[in-house]
Amino acid sequence: MTRLPLWIVICGLGLTQIIGWGTTYYMLGALSQDIALSTGWSGTLIFGAFSGALLLSGVISRRGGRLIDRIGGQRVMMAGSLCAAVGLALMGAFPHPVTYCIGWLLLGLAMRFATYDAAFASLTQIVGQGARRAISYLTLFGGLASTVFWPVSHYLALNIGWSHTLLAYAALNLFICLPIHWLVLHAARGDRAAERVSDSATPSLAGRGRLMAITLFATALALNGLVFSAISAHAVPLFQGLGFAGNEAVFMAALIGPSQVASRLGEILIGRHLTPMQLGLIAFGLLPVAVGLFALMGFSWPAAIGFAVLYGASNGLVTIAKGAVPLMLFGTKGYGEVLGVISAPNLILNAAAPLLFSLLLGVVSPQVSLLIAGASALASTLFMLWLTRLHPQHAQ
Incomplete structure (x- = not known):
């Protein structure tokens, strides 16, 4: 099969990222209340299964990356779409606590095999060392997942119910994502494909x-992800606890998604002037700056808007840096496994972060909770700075 133009590969993968993220990671944010009302299940069960899926993604992260290196992104991402389809169909067709938990475990596999980490490794197998721009374009698509699927999920739940919504999402993964992965990732065939497109230069580390x-990079990513996952899960009640009205809190939380997309668009337009290490410093550094300015300005209304914008921009850029920094430091050989090792602590902490932040809010005030989160964000920036100081040749 003739290799497809790169723009077709990116657009195809972009569509599957919107569907993949929207029907797994972001699905529960719109459907959790409908599930609870119709089944009577507790929030512990509903969200605990989701945390279990994230935990499983972290546990298998390295092995998943190694599998991509060995057999190629095409097969792994097709398997991920199949896992998503089966998991969603199981939860939608047989609503029961046991099948619900099993379904989420399958979605945990899907989130590891069919979202960003797998897509980044697949693009690297196709493009080689120059995959950074392709990764940037792909994240621009993925940033639209919540914007598209939160309202879609809400609309479908009102009209056909949450279980039929999950069945529809299963069909999207089976009949759209799986064939696209087969079609556009034909060149992502594992070690041999990676060797054909890799540069002659060997990794410097x-x-x-x-x-x-x-x-160092895994620690920076994990501490940053801990803050983002914790605050994202509690964004609206956190803003309300800081003294903002309900509609104000919803408005400020809604600014986060567009800020992610805007920051990624900015990186596409001007990011070529930055090395991946410089991009990483900016990405991680924006988060403690956001918290610090919010606190220094007395948690006021203008400060809250600035916080939401910088907070979203930080996460948008961190996603790109997550793919670009390891590519610069370690090269294309074994890239999938390296990305899996780096992602594992982040995924595991993401699973625990919402519960940990909820417990923290029960002990101290929202203001103090936010400052503690800011300390974690500052630590992540310092680890990234440490990495940059150790390898200054990559930061210039």
């Missing part, structure tokens, strides 16, 4: 230096 770099 090996041995102890490689381990140190992976540890």
Whole structure:
């Protein structure tokens, strides 16, 4: 089969990322209340199964990356779409606590095999060392997932119910995502494909230096993800606890998604002037700046808007840096496994973050909780700065 133009690959993957994220990670945010009302299940069950899915994604992250390196992104992402279809169909067709939990475990596999990490590794197998721009364009699509699927999920739940909505989402993964992955990732065939497109230069890091770099970047990513996951899960009640009215809190939380997309668009337009390491410093640094300005301005209305915008921009850029920094430091060989190792702590902490932040809000005020989160964000920036200081040749 003739290799497809890169823009077709990116657009195809972009569509599957919108569907993949929208029908798994973001689905519960719009459907949880409908599920609870119609089944009587507790919030612990409904959200606990979701946390279990994220935890499973973290546990298998390295093995998933290694599998992509060995057999190629095409097969793995097709398997991910199939897992999503089966999991969603199981939950929608047989609504029961047991099938609900099993379905979410299958979605945990799908989120590892069919979303960003797998897509980044697949693009790298096709493009090689120059995959950064392709990754940037792909995240622009993925940033639309919540914007598209939150209202779609709400509309479908009102008209056909949550269970039939999940069946419709299963069909999207089976009849749209799976065929697209087969079609556009024909060149993502694993180690041999990666060797054909890799640069002749060998990765500059090996041995102890490689381990140190992976540890520092994984720690920075995990601490940043801990803050983002915690605040995202409690955005509206957090703003309300800071003294904002309900409609004001919803408005400020709604600014986060567009800010993510806007920051990624900005990176596409001017990011070529930044190295991946410089991009990483900016991405991680925006989050403690957002919290610090919010606190210094007395948690006022203008400060809240600025916080939401910077907070969303930080997450938008961190997603790109997550793919670009390892590519620069370690090269294309074994990229899937490296990305899996780096992502594992982040995914595991993401599973625990909403519960941990909820417990924190029950002990201290929202203001203090936000400052503690800001300290974690600052620590993530310092780890990224440490990595940059260790490898200044990559930061210039």
